[in-house]
Amino acid sequence: NAGVTQTPKFQVLKTGQSMTLQCAQDMNHEYMSWYRQDPGMGLRLIHYSVGAGITDQGEVPNGYNVSRSTTEDFPLRLLSAAPSQTSVYFCASSSWGAGTDTQYFGPGTRLTVL
Amino acid sequence: DAKTTQPPSMDCAEGRAANLPCNHSTISGNEYVYWYRQIHSQGPQYIIHGLKNNETNEMASLIITEDRKSSTLILPHATLRDTAVYYCIAQANYGGSQGNLIFGKGTKLSVKP
Numbered sequence: 001n002a003g004v005t006q007t008p009k010f011q012v013l014k015t016g017q018s019m020t021l022q023c024a025q026d027m028n029h030e031y032m033s034w035y036r037q038d039p040g041m042g043l044r045l046i047h048y049s050v051g052a053g054i055t056d057q058g059e060v061p062n063g064y065n066v067s068r069s070t071t072e073d074f075p076l077r078l079l080s081a082a083p084s085q086t087s088v089y090f091c092a093s094s095s096w097g098a099g100t101d102t103q104y105f106g107p108g109t110r111l112t113v114l
Numbered sequence: 115d116a117k118t119t120q121p122p123s124m125d126c127a128e129g130r131a132a133n134l135p136c137n138h139s140t141i142s143g144n145e146y147v148y149w150y151r152q153i154h155s156q157g158p159q160y161i162i163h164g165l166k167n168n169e170t171n172e173m174a175s176l177i178i179t180e181d182r183k184s185s186t187l188i189l190p191h192a193t194l195r196d197t198a199v200y201y202c203i204a205q206a207n208y209g210g211s212q213g214n215l216i217f218g219k220g221t222k223l224s225v226k227p
Contacts, residue, residue: 004157033214042201042217043158058214090157092215103150103215105157 001026004106006091012112013081021076021109023091029104031094032074036060036087037108043090049074081113118202120221126196128227132189136202139183144206147178148215149187151198158201158217161187192225199223 007022025032033048035058045058049068063085065077074093078085091106119137126132138147148163162169162176164185169176175188189196201220 035217040219042219043215044217045214048214088155092157102160102163103158105159107157108155 003027004091004093004104006089006106006109008109009107010110012114013078014114015082017081019078019081021078021089021091021111023074023076023106024072025074025091025093025104026072027093027095027104028071029093029095030071031103032068033058033092033103034064034066034074034076035090035092036085037090038087046076046089078111081111083113085111086113087111118204118218120200120202120218122219123222123224125224125226126189126192128194128225129191132192132196132223132225134187134189134200134202134221134223135184136187137184138202138204141182141204142206145204146206147176147182147185148203148205149174149176150201150203150215150217151196152201152220153195153198161200192223194225194227197223197225 004025030051034046035043037043044060046064047066049055052068052071055066068074089109092103094103146163146165149161150158152158162171162174164176178185199220199222201217203215
């Protein structure tokens, strides 16, 4: 299993540009989520999904959109990038209703918005 | 979810046990204690979790006090590769939206030769 994969690893955008961060998992997990991590801070939840076709907002959803058309993929879209969105983005997945609910994280996407 | 309190940083000598404390005095009966760690620039990694009994796996041991108001993560023989930020999280284990982890700032553990 590849686990949770994220692309790209690094990205530089100009203010106002849009882009999509990709996340995929091959563990057949129902639950997927996106976090951002700013320097010296813990992770903050952006959006999450409890299954295909179902998404909901986390703590810091503004400026981001998500969709979940398949179990495997959970892309994060930045509609109009702002310097405040410079951060490291992590995708995670876990089983729905599993006994442990252990979350598996991807390697992250490092985004810089100029 | 219960709030947890951890010291911002700790040092440990290589080969010695690292004992990382966590206070979760407002934890409720259905909330588990989870530990994750984040090695520099990587995604967080699950370590261990427990409800009220002490737990051990190949990575670490988790000691939870009888009143469940605090816990200690023990790395029995710390190595330089254990240098990381360790997060203690109290969370109800229901899955779905209850699967959202609330991360604090964690404890930065530095293992020194």
